Amino acid sequence: MATAIEIFKHLPKKNCGDCKFPTCLAFAMQLANNKAKLDDCPHLSEAGKNALASSSAPPIRLIRIGSGKNIVDMGDETELYRHDKRFFHPAAFALRISDDLNEDELYKRLSYLRSLRFERVGQVLKMDLLELECRSGNAENFASFVKKVASETELPLVLRAGDAGVLSAAASLVKDRRPLLHGAEANVKEMCAVAKSLALPLVVGADDLNALADAVETARKEGVEDIVLDPRPTDLKELLERCTIIRRSAIRKTFRGLGHPIYLSIPAGRDGMLMASTAVMKYGSLLSFEELPASNALPLMVLRQNIYTDPQVPIQVKPDLYPVNNPGPEAPLLFTTNFSLTFFTVMSDLEKSKVPVWLQVVDTEGLSVLTAYSAGKLTAESVKNALLATGAMERSKMGVLVIPGMVARMAVKLNEATGLEIVVGPKESSGLPKFLRS
Numbered sequence: 001m002a003t004a005i006e007i008f009k010h011l012p013k014k015n016c017g018d019c020k021f022p023t024c025l026a027f028a029m030q031l032a033n034n035k036a037k038l039d040d041c042p043h044l045s046e047a048g049k050n051a052l053a054s055s056s057a058p059p060i061r062l063i064r065i066g067s068g069k070n071i072v073d074m075g076d077e078t079e080l081y082r083h084d085k086r087f088f089h090p091a092a093f094a095l096r097i098s099d100d101l102n103e104d105e106l107y108k109r110l111s112y113l114r115s116l117r118f119e120r121v122g123q124v125l126k127m128d129l130l131e132l133e134c135r136s137g138n139a140e141n142f143a144s145f146v147k148k149v150a151s152e153t154e155l156p157l158v159l160r161a162g163d164a165g166v167l168s169a170a171a172s173l174v175k176d177r178r179p180l181l182h183g184a185e186a187n188v189k190e191m192c193a194v195a196k197s198l199a200l201p202l203v204v205g206a207d208d209l210n211a212l213a214d215a216v217e218t219a220r221k222e223g224v225e226d227i228v229l230d231p232r233p234t235d236l237k238e239l240l241e242r243c244t245i246i247r248r249s250a251i252r253k254t255f256r257g258l259g260h261p262i263y264l265s266i267p268a269g270r271d272g273m274l275m276a277s278t279a280v281m282k283y284g285s286l287l288s289f290e291e292l293p294a295s296n297a298l299p300l301m302v303l304r305q306n307i308y309t310d311p312q313v314p315i316q317v318k319p320d321l322y323p324v325n326n327p328g329p330e331a332p333l334l335f336t337t338n339f340s341l342t343f344f345t346v347m348s349d350l351e352k353s354k355v356p357v358w359l360q361v362v363d364t365e366g367l368s369v370l371t372a373y374s375a376g377k378l379t380a381e382s383v384k385n386a387l388l389a390t391g392a393m394e395r396s397k398m399g400v401l402v403i404p405g406m407v408a409r410m411a412v413k414l415n416e417a418t419g420l421e422i423v424v425g426p427k428e429s430s431g432l433p434k435f436l437r438s
Contacts, residue, residue: 004029010048011041018042034059034078059250060259063201063226063285065092065129065180066156072128074228074261074285080251083311090308091280093300094129094158094288096265099136099145110152116297121315121344125301127155131182131288132170134161139169146170150177158182158203158288164190171198180228180286182263188215192222203263205230209245213257228286230263239264239275240282247283261285266292273300280304314366315340321390322347327356332436333396334425335360335383336404339368346429353433358396362386370406380413387418 008028019040021027030036031052038049062076072092079085095113097106118125130153134142142161150157150173157179161167167183175198182203184191195202204219204227206212212229219227229246233239243262250259264284266272268291276296279287280303292300309315319338324347336346338361350357362383364372372378387393387401401420403410405427415422426435 004032007031007052010044010051012043012045012048014043016043059254060247060261061225061227063180063228063261065158065178065201067176067178070154070156070177072156072286077247077283078251080247082307086310086312087308089285090304091284092128092286093292093297093304094131094286095127095292096131096133096160096288096290097149098133099142106149107152110149113153113155116292116294118298118301120302120305121340122317123305125298125305127297129158129180129286130155131158131160134163134166134170137163137166139163139166142166143170143173147173150174156180158286162187164194167191168194168198171200175200182230184215184219188218189222192219192224195226196223201226201228203228203230205232205263207232209242209258213255216257216260227260228263229258229260230265233264233275236271236274236278240278243279243283263288266290276300277303281307316366317343317361319361319363319386321392321395322359322361323356324350324359325354325356327358327396329395329397331356331358331396332398332400332402333358333360333387333392333420334402335362335386337362337364337367337369337372337378339364339366339372342368342429346432349429349432350436353436355433355436357436358392360386360390360392369404373407373410378407378410380410380417383410383414384417393418393420 008025011024011028013024015023019027021030027036027041038044038052058076058078060075060077063074065072073089074092076088097109113127116127132146132149136142146159157174157177159167159171159179160182162183164187167181171179171181178200180201180203181195184202184204188204191202202224204215206215209231212231216227231242231246233242246258246262249255262284263286264279266276266287266289273296276287277300280300316338317340334357336342343361350359362378364377367375367377399420400423401418402423402425403414405425408424411422411424426432
């Protein structure tokens with residue numbers, strides 16, 4: 001990475017502030033720390049852009065798999081630690097299927113893949129890719145297998161074969177879907193020829209990181225830039241060590257030889273689950289599963305959802321009045337905040353109660369009930385304004401407002417502000433069904 005002074009030499013030195021920084025030197029310092037982009041400067045000459053292009057490139061190359069609406073992006077990460085900024089592209093999950101399956105087993109696996117779909121806090125959690133592996137060693141058989149599976153799913157594909165000719169024959173059939181090619185190990189040059197001719201990204205693997213960096217350099221010399229790394233760890237210890245060294249080398253040292261997304265093959269069983277959960281937290285970009293029971297898939301997907309949520313922006317839902325269980329004018333009125341986890345938890349418990357209610361969601365900038373109250377984001381006035389904005393008091397004629405038990409001290413001020421009778425509900429939403437039925 002070039003220093004701020006080296007970058008400054010190529011800038012226009014206008015100090016115009018159009019880049020949102022007061023001086024060109026300040027902008028150069030931000031570029032040196034990967035906190036700004038070259039495009040932020042509208043006055044930078046083409047010569048300057050060319051000179052700075054390599055130094056301003058992200059430390060981990062962005063790789064795109066798939067086409068149309070079914071695209072998986074990997075890489076383009078800039079941080080070692082999530083709390084420093086955020087992680088941008090969630091680890092992608094792939095289920096591995098081999099060409100030695102009979103037709104019944106194949107369709108059973110595809111059906112199972114589609115069933116791995118869950119919903120949590122308003123987001124859909126699912127598998128991202130399908131990896132097709134050649135175990136038969138037969139080019140015609142593998143090509144036929146890839147063609148058949150591609151017609152059954154729109155998921156992005158990973159094609160894996162140890163022979164360049166076998167891989168080329170299959171990949172040429174689905175090249176418009178931009179699959180990821182896997183199999184470059186001892187035969188890096190042959191595999192690079194396939195990837196280059198089809199303009200597809202390639203996984204390069206090796207048993208140690210020095211050999212892996214050398215293989216990447218070979219691939220670049222062969223004209224392949226869209227590279228994914230396979231460090232091939234054999235156990236949890238190696239996975240953690242190798243993924244951490246790769247990320248540190250790319251981020252801290254800007255070592256381009258390891259500045260690529262990481263592919264990891266996850267074995268079946270308990271050890272595989274431990275490796276997968278570690279990979280989600282420690283820099284895995286694509287996890288390919290030999291087996292993934294639904295009982296393991298859900299917790300892994302929830303872990304991924306949590307790790308890749310932007311820590312600086314709370315997940316929010318739209319502040320509005322929500323009908324639950326087909327309420328009428330005589331249904332009670334409740335309120336909660338627009339923190340996503342709070343909202344969906346409350347909604348789930350209200351639906352379980354089978355009692356028709358109106359739920360007013362108050363804008364607290366994505367904070368939970370007690371946090372919002374403590375921060376002054378949840379007040380009697382803000383609740384009153386939310387009720388007026390949605391016409392909640394006209395929709396519910398009971399004249400009663402049920403409030404969360406954690407903010408019982410708001411009762412008096414809410415009564416004065418709204419004129420409604422205030423009923424203090426349970427502290428936890430899990431108590432709502434019993435509370436409403438009584």
